[in-house]
Amino acid sequence: MTRVLSPVGGRVVGLAGVPDPVFAQAMVGPGTAVDPAREPGRAIAPVSGKIVKMHPHAYVVVDDEGHGVLVHLGIDTVQLKGEGFELLAAEGDRVTAGQPLVAWDPAAVEAGGRSPICAVVALDAPAEALSDVVEAGSVVQGAELFVWS
Amino acid sequence: MDKAEAIVAALGGADNIIEIEPCATRLRTQVKDGDAVNEPALKAAGAFGVMRQGTVVQVVVGPEADTIATDIEDILD
Numbered sequence: 001m002t003r004v005l006s007p008v009g010g011r012v013v014g015l016a017g018v019p020d021p022v023f024a025q026a027m028v029g030p031g032t033a034v035d036p037a038r039e040p041g042r043a044i045a046p047v048s049g050k051i052v053k054m055h056p057h058a059y060v061v062v063d064d065e066g067h068g069v070l071v072h073l074g075i076d077t078v079q080l081k082g083e084g085f086e087l088l089a090a091e092g093d094r095v096t097a098g099q100p101l102v103a104w105d106p107a108a109v110e111a112g113g114r115s116p117i118c119a120v121v122a123l124d125a126p127a128e129a130l131s132d133v134v135e136a137g138s139v140v141q142g143a144e145l146f147v148w149s
Numbered sequence: 150m151d152k153a154e155a156i157v158a159a160l161g162g163a164d165n166i167i168e169i170e171p172c173a174t175r176l177r178t179q180v181k182d183g184d185a186v187n188e189p190a191l192k193a194a195g196a197f198g199v200m201r202q203g204t205v206v207q208v209v210v211g212p213e214a215d216t217i218a219t220d221i222e223d224i225l226d
Contacts, residue, residue: 078170
């Protein structure tokens with residue numbers, strides 16, 4: 001069982017609240033999403049495990065059960081080509097849940113005309129594998145967003 | 150045919166692809182002729198979904214997008 005933590009603090013909007021069909025339609029997996037507080041912050045690892053993908057604007061951590069969790073910081077942020085994102089860890093690193101992985105500023109992403117909403121996705125999971133999924137309300141960084149069994 | 154080859158074929162072949170760029174979850178491609186893109190074939194090649202706006206085609210392949218894009222660029226070169 002994997003407890004998946006919120007990489008950022010803010011307001012939970014659910015995957016349906018992500019202004020991007022790939023996430024909103026759960027094409028890469030079920031999960032939820034958080035509209036982050038508009039202040040510079042450091043997004044954290046949602047689970048303990050190994051970083052298998054590390055982009056400036058997105059990362060995947062796979063835990064010891066083989067559960068891969070994708071955190072995508074903002075929408076269409078690949079277009080920023082890393083500008084405004086500072087990597088605090090590298091692909092291949094082992095990290096613990098709660099460890100800061102990327103420093104960024106959601107307000108700057110929004111000022112550039114993009115949504116800073118962060119999708120947190122259970123990659124390749126069937127929807128029924130998730131329970132206690134938070135879909136609304138405010139959330140503090142590191143609070144549990146869902147459980148993956 | 151491996152995944153990269155199958156995706157290139159489904160996008161209308163190497164000659165139809167102007168640009169391909171990986172994102173965390175998808176391949177963002179620009180093609181010459183949008184009608185030459187075969188959506189069922191993309192899904193058969195392993196795409197979770199396909200989004201099209203004219204000649205811009207986004208192929209949702211999951212976090213392996215960067216690896217697949219590298220393989221596709223090898224085919225295109």
